[in-house]
Amino acid sequence: xxxxxxxxxxxxxxxxxxxxxxxxxxxxxxxxxxxxxxxxxxxxxxxxxxxxxxxxxxxxxxxxxxxxxxxxxxxxxxxxxxxxxxxxxxxxxxxxxxxxxxxxxxxxxxxxxxxxxxxxxxxxxxxxxxxxxxxxxxxxxxxxxxxxxxxxxxxxxxxxxxxxxxxxxxxxxxxxxxxxxxxxxxxxxxxxxxxxxxxxxxxxxxxxxxxxxxxxxxxxxxxxxxxxxxxxxxxxxxxxxxxxxxxxxxxxxxxxxxxxxxxxxxxxxxxxxxxxxxxxxxxxxxxxxxxxxxxxxxxxxxxxxxxxxxxxxxxxxxxxxxxxxxxxxxxxxxxxxxxxxxxxxxxxxxxxxxxxxxxxxxxxxxxxxxxxxxxxxxxxxxxxxxxxxxxxxxxxxxxxxxxxxxxxxxxxxxxxxxxxxxxxxxxxxxxxxxxxxxxxxxxxxxxxxxxxxxxxxxxx
Numbered sequence: 001x002x003x004x005x006x007x008x009x010x011x012x013x014x015x016x017x018x019x020x021x022x023x024x025x026x027x028x029x030x031x032x033x034x035x036x037x038x039x040x041x042x043x044x045x046x047x048x049x050x051x052x053x054x055x056x057x058x059x060x061x062x063x064x065x066x067x068x069x070x071x072x073x074x075x076x077x078x079x080x081x082x083x084x085x086x087x088x089x090x091x092x093x094x095x096x097x098x099x100x101x102x103x104x105x106x107x108x109x110x111x112x113x114x115x116x117x118x119x120x121x122x123x124x125x126x127x128x129x130x131x132x133x134x135x136x137x138x139x140x141x142x143x144x145x146x147x148x149x150x151x152x153x154x155x156x157x158x159x160x161x162x163x164x165x166x167x168x169x170x171x172x173x174x175x176x177x178x179x180x181x182x183x184x185x186x187x188x189x190x191x192x193x194x195x196x197x198x199x200x201x202x203x204x205x206x207x208x209x210x211x212x213x214x215x216x217x218x219x220x221x222x223x224x225x226x227x228x229x230x231x232x233x234x235x236x237x238x239x240x241x242x243x244x245x246x247x248x249x250x251x252x253x254x255x256x257x258x259x260x261x262x263x264x265x266x267x268x269x270x271x272x273x274x275x276x277x278x279x280x281x282x283x284x285x286x287x288x289x290x291x292x293x294x295x296x297x298x299x300x301x302x303x304x305x306x307x308x309x310x311x312x313x314x315x316x317x318x319x320x321x322x323x324x325x326x327x328x329x330x331x332x333x334x335x336x337x338x339x340x341x342x343x344x345x346x347x348x349x350x351x352x353x354x355x356x357x358x359x360x361x362x363x364x365x366x367x368x369x370x371x372x373x374x375x376x377x378x379x380x381x382x383x384x385x386x387x388x389x390x391x392x393x394x395x396x397x398x399x400x401x402x403x404x405x406x407x408x409x410x411x412x413x414x415x416x417x418x419x420x421x422x423x424x425x426x427x428x429x430x431x432x433x434x435x436x437x438x439x440x441x442x443x444x445x446x447x448x449x450x451x452x453x454x455x456x457x458x459x460x
Contacts, residue, residue, distance in 0.1 A: 003037070004030070004036025005031065005037045005038075005039065005194050006030055006193065006195050006197055007027065008027050008041070008069075009043050009184065011049075011050065012044055012054035015247050016057065016058050016247075018244055021246050024067055025263050027195075029281055030287075033282055033286070038067075038068075040074065041075075042055050042058070043183070043184070044075060044077045045077050045177065045180075045183060055073075057247075059073065064250065065260050074191060076183055079186070079190065080178060083182055089216065090171070097139070097140055097142055098132055098133075098140075099122075099140045100137040109122065119165065121164075126140070127142065137174065139170065141169055141170075141171050141212065143208070144166070144211060145163060148160050148163055149166070149207050151206055152223075153203075153224060154287045155200075156292060159203065166211070181208050181209060182212065184205070185209040189213070189216075189218050195224060197226065198224075200225035200226060200227055201228060203225050227290075229294065229296075230294045230296050237297060246259075252355075253306075253325050253355025258302070260281070261281075262302050264281055264285075267295040269289050269291070270289050303354070304353075310349050310352055310358070311350075318349060326359060337366060340447060343447070344439075347439050364433040364438065364444065364448075370433060372430055373434070376434070376436050380427055386417070391413060392454055392458065394409045396454065398450070402446075403442050406442055407442075429444060432453065432457065
């Protein structure tokens, strides 16, 4: 076998599914671990559903996650001529034949199989026709009837299937367009793919495609079928589920490193290690660490892991990601406040699980004025207003604003008004942030200018 080459082959018919992202990640990690190449193949032969915007979105999403492909993306539709050439070669080699069975005949066969509680296998009626008919027919691959086919799967182990259960599958439609089974096989051969890593729902496809490889006399690649991802309810994850596409995670502010780490651990393990740098992921990844059972998507675990990454990331790097996130998904803010925001990252990230949380917590800095909601307004009684006025009076006198000086003022107000920290801190926070919830009051005051603090509190 030549130098390791893997591929990820999505169809540009929608946003990138989270299961597809993990498949791409495993392909990328294995190729990099083996000093090989990782290729992106866009399977765009479904002309009605394939969209350029989805292709660009797929490329962008993978790049955001740190998964970079080698070379230019391989566009499947540009290779259809070669697919048809291979189909014609299979006819000449007596490995394919034209089938003229009507849809009605096929449906009758399917109904009969269903009644007998058996999987549908085409009855091969046209397999041995002596002459071709004038009307267009589909081209079927002449699958083996006797014996069995073995796949030495790098994840699942040896898998053996009776050839009688593999139907004579269609490789060219009536309009002469190639089907997935033919196109994928030809493309993998042309691209010199050495390892086909994909979900275990493709196992039957691998048995079919192996027969095409053998019929053409091509070297068969290694197969590795990874377990599927299930929803939190334990069902196969679909695009209809919440948080099923990578965009769902980007929009709420999940960091790419956190999501990549989560997907790596979703069905793969290395001892008891939980957190992996990108380089560690590449160095340690192997097939032995992949489990055989489906993995369950756990949103709480994703948020917890993201919170860990947010807490440990450098403030400037975190702000850069926040800025990118805001530019794409929120109302852009005045970047004259960047310096203040970077300094404030230290406390803004403390209780944040996502970039969206940080953005929401930073609104009092981003906005030139704040609006107090009606519910919080009710908490500002006459006693609270007196406390705020007393604070302003003492705060104005400060020539140096630091936590120590602020503590002296607030402790004095607590004693003078016979209240507690909440009794002083809450009206101040409401006046400065617009809500009783938010960062610590000392952090809030220190993040704003003295003039701005006084201006906001005077509006209560």
